[in-house]
Amino acid sequence: MNLDELGQMTFPRVSERWNKECSYAYQQYKKHPKKILSEKNR
DSSP states (O other): OOHHHHTOOOHHHHHHHTTSOTTHHHHHHHHOHHHHHHHTTO
């Protein structure tokens, strides 16, 4: 399964795109899951 074809990214890849440490996106997801999940609808 190719995540790029699905429009999905891993947490480390998202963190890299945001120019943050590799676990940043996962940490934010654990703190604010509803906010992170709603970002894909923008």
